[in-house]
Amino acid sequence: MFVLTIDQRGSTGDRDRVPELVSELSGLSRPGTGAAFERSVGDEVQGVIADPGEVVDAALHALRSGHWYVGIGVGHVVLTPGASSREGSGTGFVAARQAVEAAKSAGSLVPLSVVSGTMGRDIRGGPAGDEGVRACANAEAVLRLLGRLVQERTDAQWRVADALRRLGPDKHGRQKQVARELGITEQSVSRTLIRSGWQEEWAARPAAAMLLEYARTAVVGPGGGP
Incomplete structure:
Protein backbone atom coordinates (compact mmCIF):
# COMPACT_ATOMS: atom_id res chain seq x y z
CA MET A 1 0.00 0.00 0.00
CA PHE A 2 0.90 3.67 -0.32
CA VAL A 3 0.73 6.20 2.51
CA LEU A 4 -0.13 9.80 1.64
CA THR A 5 0.61 12.60 4.06
CA ILE A 6 -0.71 15.96 2.85
CA ASP A 7 0.01 19.17 4.75
CA GLN A 8 -1.65 22.55 4.23
CA ARG A 9 0.57 25.32 2.88
CA GLY A 10 0.60 28.68 4.68
CA SER A 11 -1.97 27.47 7.18
CA THR A 12 -1.14 30.08 9.80
CA GLY A 13 -2.54 32.80 7.55
CA ASP A 14 -5.33 30.78 5.97
CA ARG A 15 -8.56 29.06 6.98
CA ASP A 16 -8.66 25.39 7.89
CA ARG A 17 -8.98 23.55 4.58
CA VAL A 18 -8.69 20.02 5.99
CA PRO A 19 -12.43 19.09 6.15
CA GLU A 20 -12.92 20.18 2.55
CA LEU A 21 -9.94 18.16 1.27
CA VAL A 22 -10.93 15.07 3.27
CA SER A 23 -14.41 15.19 1.74
CA GLU A 24 -13.04 15.63 -1.78
CA LEU A 25 -10.46 12.84 -1.47
CA SER A 26 -13.04 10.46 0.00
CA GLY A 27 -14.95 10.69 -3.26
CA LEU A 28 -11.92 9.68 -5.34
CA SER A 29 -11.07 6.29 -3.79
CA ARG A 30 -12.99 3.03 -3.69
CA PRO A 31 -14.37 2.10 -0.26
CA GLY A 32 -12.70 -0.81 1.49
CA THR A 33 -9.19 -0.23 0.11
CA GLY A 34 -6.60 1.00 2.57
CA ALA A 35 -7.59 3.57 5.20
CA ALA A 36 -9.75 6.59 4.49
CA PHE A 37 -8.27 10.07 4.45
CA GLU A 38 -8.65 11.90 7.74
CA ARG A 39 -7.04 14.64 9.76
CA SER A 40 -3.91 13.19 11.33
CA VAL A 41 -2.68 16.19 13.31
CA GLY A 42 -3.20 19.93 13.00
CA ASP A 43 -3.67 20.93 9.37
CA GLU A 44 -2.45 17.60 8.00
CA VAL A 45 -4.35 14.86 6.17
CA GLN A 46 -3.29 11.22 5.94
CA GLY A 47 -4.62 8.20 4.10
CA VAL A 48 -3.57 4.74 2.96
CA ILE A 49 -4.32 3.65 -0.62
CA ALA A 50 -3.78 0.27 -2.26
CA ASP A 51 -4.29 1.23 -5.91
CA PRO A 52 -1.53 3.33 -7.54
CA GLY A 53 -4.02 4.92 -9.94
CA GLU A 54 -5.97 6.25 -6.96
CA VAL A 55 -2.73 7.60 -5.52
CA VAL A 56 -2.25 9.59 -8.72
CA ASP A 57 -5.84 10.87 -8.51
CA ALA A 58 -5.45 11.98 -4.90
CA ALA A 59 -2.04 13.58 -5.37
CA LEU A 60 -3.06 15.59 -8.44
CA HIS A 61 -6.31 16.67 -6.84
CA ALA A 62 -4.44 18.02 -3.81
CA LEU A 63 -1.90 19.80 -6.02
CA ARG A 64 -4.62 21.39 -8.14
CA SER A 65 -5.54 24.10 -5.64
CA GLY A 66 -1.97 25.02 -4.73
CA HIS A 67 -2.82 24.79 -1.02
CA TRP A 68 -1.06 21.52 -0.17
CA TYR A 69 2.28 19.77 0.18
CA VAL A 70 1.97 16.15 -0.94
CA GLY A 71 4.10 13.33 0.44
CA ILE A 72 3.82 9.76 -0.85
CA GLY A 73 5.45 7.00 1.18
CA VAL A 74 6.23 3.65 -0.44
CA GLY A 75 6.96 0.87 2.02
CA HIS A 76 5.61 -1.75 4.38
CA VAL A 77 2.26 -0.92 5.99
CA VAL A 78 0.91 -2.61 9.10
CA LEU A 79 -2.77 -1.74 9.39
CA THR A 80 -5.71 -3.71 10.73
CA PRO A 81 -8.60 -3.84 8.21
CA GLY A 82 -11.04 -1.04 8.92
CA ALA A 83 -8.61 0.79 11.19
CA SER A 84 -7.73 4.46 11.04
CA SER A 85 -4.49 5.43 9.35
CA ARG A 86 -3.45 6.90 12.71
CA GLU A 87 -3.32 3.34 14.02
CA GLY A 88 -0.97 2.14 11.27
CA SER A 89 2.75 1.56 11.42
CA GLY A 90 5.57 0.49 9.13
CA THR A 91 8.15 2.00 6.83
CA GLY A 92 5.46 3.38 4.52
CA PHE A 93 4.34 5.79 7.23
CA VAL A 94 7.91 6.83 8.00
CA ALA A 95 8.55 7.38 4.30
CA VAL A 114 7.79 10.23 -3.30
CA VAL A 115 10.04 8.53 -0.75
CA SER A 116 11.02 4.88 -0.35
CA GLY A 117 10.86 3.02 2.93
CA THR A 118 14.08 1.03 2.66
CA MET A 119 13.33 -1.99 4.85
CA GLY A 120 14.62 -5.24 3.35
CA ARG A 121 16.36 -5.82 0.03
CA ASP A 122 15.33 -4.58 -3.37
CA ILE A 123 14.04 -6.73 -6.22
CA ARG A 124 17.53 -7.15 -7.70
CA GLY A 125 18.94 -8.43 -4.45
CA GLY A 126 21.36 -5.53 -4.22
CA PRO A 127 21.95 -3.10 -1.37
CA ALA A 128 18.74 -2.55 0.55
CA GLY A 129 16.54 0.10 -1.00
CA ASP A 130 18.74 1.20 -3.94
CA GLU A 131 16.28 0.19 -6.65
CA GLY A 132 13.36 1.42 -4.57
CA VAL A 133 14.92 4.85 -4.20
CA ARG A 134 15.49 5.11 -7.95
CA ALA A 135 11.96 3.91 -8.72
CA CYS A 136 10.44 6.44 -6.32
CA ALA A 137 12.51 9.23 -7.89
CA ASN A 138 11.19 8.28 -11.34
CA ALA A 139 7.59 8.26 -10.12
CA GLU A 140 8.14 11.62 -8.43
CA ALA A 141 9.52 13.16 -11.62
CA VAL A 142 6.46 12.18 -13.68
CA LEU A 143 4.02 13.22 -10.95
CA ARG A 144 5.70 16.62 -10.73
CA LEU A 145 5.31 17.09 -14.49
CA LEU A 146 1.62 16.25 -14.22
CA GLY A 147 1.36 18.45 -11.15
CA ARG A 148 2.72 21.39 -13.12
CA LEU A 149 -0.01 20.89 -15.72
CA VAL A 150 -2.83 20.87 -13.18
CA GLN A 151 -1.43 23.77 -11.15
CA GLU A 152 -1.10 26.04 -14.19
CA ARG A 153 -4.60 25.36 -15.48
CA THR A 154 -6.89 28.38 -15.39
CA ASP A 155 -10.39 28.43 -13.90
CA ALA A 156 -11.87 28.53 -17.39
CA GLN A 157 -9.82 25.52 -18.43
CA TRP A 158 -10.85 23.61 -15.32
CA ARG A 159 -14.48 24.37 -16.06
CA VAL A 160 -14.17 22.53 -19.37
CA ALA A 161 -11.93 19.75 -18.02
CA ASP A 162 -14.25 19.06 -15.08
CA ALA A 163 -17.30 18.97 -17.31
CA LEU A 164 -15.57 16.52 -19.63
CA ARG A 165 -14.51 14.24 -16.78
CA ARG A 166 -18.01 14.15 -15.31
CA LEU A 167 -19.26 12.54 -18.53
CA GLY A 168 -16.99 9.55 -17.98
CA PRO A 169 -14.48 7.78 -20.25
CA ASP A 170 -16.95 5.84 -22.39
CA LYS A 171 -19.12 8.65 -23.68
CA HIS A 172 -19.06 9.46 -27.39
CA GLY A 173 -19.20 13.01 -28.66
CA ARG A 174 -18.20 14.30 -25.25
CA GLN A 175 -16.80 17.63 -26.45
CA LEU A 193 -8.40 21.31 -23.89
CA ILE A 194 -5.33 21.72 -26.09
CA ARG A 195 -4.09 24.72 -24.12
CA SER A 196 -4.75 23.03 -20.78
CA GLY A 197 -2.75 19.89 -21.59
CA TRP A 198 -5.76 17.79 -20.63
CA GLN A 199 -5.10 15.02 -23.14
CA GLU A 200 -1.41 14.86 -22.22
CA GLU A 201 -2.32 14.62 -18.54
CA TRP A 202 -4.70 11.70 -18.99
CA ALA A 203 -2.33 9.92 -21.37
CA ALA A 204 0.45 10.15 -18.76
CA ARG A 205 -1.55 9.22 -15.66
CA PRO A 206 -1.24 5.45 -16.32
CA ALA A 207 2.53 5.87 -16.67
CA ALA A 208 2.68 7.56 -13.26
CA ALA A 209 0.61 4.76 -11.75
CA MET A 210 2.84 2.14 -13.37
CA LEU A 211 5.96 3.79 -11.94
CA LEU A 212 4.40 3.87 -8.48
CA GLU A 213 3.53 0.18 -8.74
CA TYR A 214 7.09 -0.60 -9.84
CA ALA A 215 8.40 1.41 -6.90
CA ARG A 216 6.20 -0.57 -4.52
CA THR A 217 7.49 -3.84 -5.95
CA ALA A 218 11.06 -2.62 -5.65
CA VAL A 219 10.58 -1.62 -2.03
CA VAL A 220 8.38 -4.36 -0.57
CA GLY A 221 8.74 -7.16 -3.13
CA PRO A 222 6.41 -8.87 -5.65
CA GLY A 223 2.75 -8.81 -4.67
CA GLY A 224 2.98 -5.43 -3.00
CA GLY A 225 3.31 -6.70 0.55
CA PRO A 226 1.15 -5.51 3.41
Missing part, protein backbone atom coordinates in the same frame (compact mmCIF):
# COMPACT_ATOMS: atom_id res chain seq x y z
CA ALA A 96 5.38 9.48 3.93
CA ARG A 97 6.52 11.75 6.75
CA GLN A 98 9.91 12.17 5.08
CA ALA A 99 8.17 12.78 1.74
CA VAL A 100 5.95 15.62 2.94
CA GLU A 101 8.93 17.29 4.61
CA ALA A 102 10.84 16.98 1.32
CA ALA A 103 7.86 18.50 -0.52
CA LYS A 104 8.04 21.50 1.81
CA SER A 105 11.66 21.99 0.76
CA ALA A 106 10.93 21.75 -2.97
CA GLY A 107 11.33 25.50 -3.50
CA SER A 108 10.06 26.48 -6.95
CA LEU A 109 9.34 22.85 -7.86
CA VAL A 110 5.91 21.26 -7.60
CA PRO A 111 5.46 20.49 -3.86
CA LEU A 112 5.26 16.72 -4.14
CA SER A 113 7.72 14.04 -3.14
CA LYS A 176 -20.10 18.41 -28.13
CA GLN A 177 -21.93 17.58 -24.90
CA VAL A 178 -19.59 19.78 -22.88
CA ALA A 179 -20.06 22.66 -25.30
CA ARG A 180 -23.83 22.33 -24.98
CA GLU A 181 -23.64 22.13 -21.16
CA LEU A 182 -21.39 25.19 -20.84
CA GLY A 183 -23.02 27.23 -23.57
CA ILE A 184 -19.88 27.57 -25.69
CA THR A 185 -18.82 26.31 -29.09
CA GLU A 186 -17.31 22.89 -29.67
CA GLN A 187 -14.26 24.61 -31.21
CA SER A 188 -13.79 26.59 -28.00
CA VAL A 189 -13.89 23.37 -25.99
CA SER A 190 -11.28 21.82 -28.26
CA ARG A 191 -8.95 24.84 -28.06
CA THR A 192 -9.29 24.98 -24.29
